[in-house]
Amino acid sequence: MPLFVLRRLLSFVLTLLATSVVVFAVLELLPGNAAQVILGETATPESIAAMEDKLGLNQPAAARYLQWLGGMLNGQSGMSISYDTPTAQLMAERMQVTLPLAVMAMGLTVALALALGIYAASQQNKAGDVGVMTLSQLGLALPNFWLAILLILLFAVHLEWVSAGGFPGWSPEDGGGIGEGIKALLLPAMALAAVQTAILTRVTRSAVLDTLREDFVRTARAKGLSRRQVLWRHVLRNAMIPVLTVMGLQFGNLITSAIVIENVFVLPGIGRLIFQAIANRDLIVVRDVVMLLAALVILINFLIDVLYALIDPRLKVGHAG
Incomplete structure (x- = not known):
């Protein structure tokens, strides 16, 4: 088990490093001069030069990448051009909304999808199974931003x-509270969870049917256990490997999908x-936010890999061998 976790941790670090290179390189390859874009077409050469010096654009790309990487490792973030505030402070403030929203949406997704997927599998080819699959197909077809507008109109x-x-x-002190905050995030969480619930329901049903x-x-049935006992004690745990894989991908997707939903709900x-x-062409904020989102997705996948070993002992035995 420790060797398995160590290998996954090494893979996590290398993936994170490769992601940082890609994020930095993509923003470097964008056409145009960032200082010119920020200041506008009427900017003088002197002001453009001053902005380039402020942004560090007069340094080689490799030096700026190492400076950015070293700043992240030391906990020092860049300074936003439009907000004149460290990006770490901006992201910490905004994640107080996005992270609870994603957790709420994921909680709704898991609770509904597991219940519906197990129910559909237990009622294979019956009316209940057909009804759940029809609802899941409808959920897949609904764009979350359109569903968000419908929820606003209704509720x-x-x-x-x-x-x-x-x-x-x-x-x-801010005029809200825990209850008010949860109430404000409920509709956005429902809009985010709809599509993910449809996907996870179908995956859960398929995994449970394969395990059955x-x-x-x-x-287990021959030993006298009822169908419900077999389903909840034995089948569900063995069916969780593909379900966990999708859940990990979905949580990262919920965080990134918040870009649209948060703008719908302001x-x-x-x-x-x-x-x-x-x-605002604030590339420093764009770079750090994209890196944060990528790091969260990679971290979630790392935690899912560790959960695999806890759920399926065969993985521990295989890696130990």
Whole structure:
């Protein structure tokens, strides 16, 4: 087990390093002069030179990459041009909205998808199975931004149960609170969770059906266990490997999908930050936010790999051999 985790940790570090190279290189290859874009067409050569010096564009690309990498390792981030604030501070403030939103959406996805997927598998080719698969197909076809607009029309405009957008904050000093914050994120979480629930439901159903055909299931039934006992005690755990893989990918997707949903609900999250940074040509913020999102996705996949070994002992035995 320690060797398995060590290998995954080494892979995590190397993937993160390769990602940083790609992110930096892509922004370097963008056409045009960043200083010229920020200052506009009427900027003088002197002001452009001063901006290039402020952005560090007068240094070689390799030196700027190493400086950026060293700053991240030392906990020192770049300075946003449009906000005149360290990017780490901006991202920390915005992640207080985006991360709870993604966690809420993931919680809804897992709770609904596991229940629906197991139910559909237990009712294979019956009315319940057909109904769940029809709903999941409908969920796959719905764009989350369009569903978000429908939710606003229903719950905010017609029923007036929640506000149509905005975020009051997590503390009473900001005019909000825990309850108000959760209430403000409920509709965005539902909009994000709809498509992911449809995907995970179908994966769960398929994984459970494949496991139900295994020999150990017939043995457990022959020993006198009921179908429900076999399903929850033995089948579900063995079916979780493909389900966990999709869950890890989905959580990263939920964070990145927030770029659209946060703009629909006017939430001050990381998605709205990167949208505004792109509009303002603030490449320093864009670079650091993209790197943060990529690091989160890689970290989630690393944690999923570790969970594999905890769920499936065969992985530990194989790597030990």
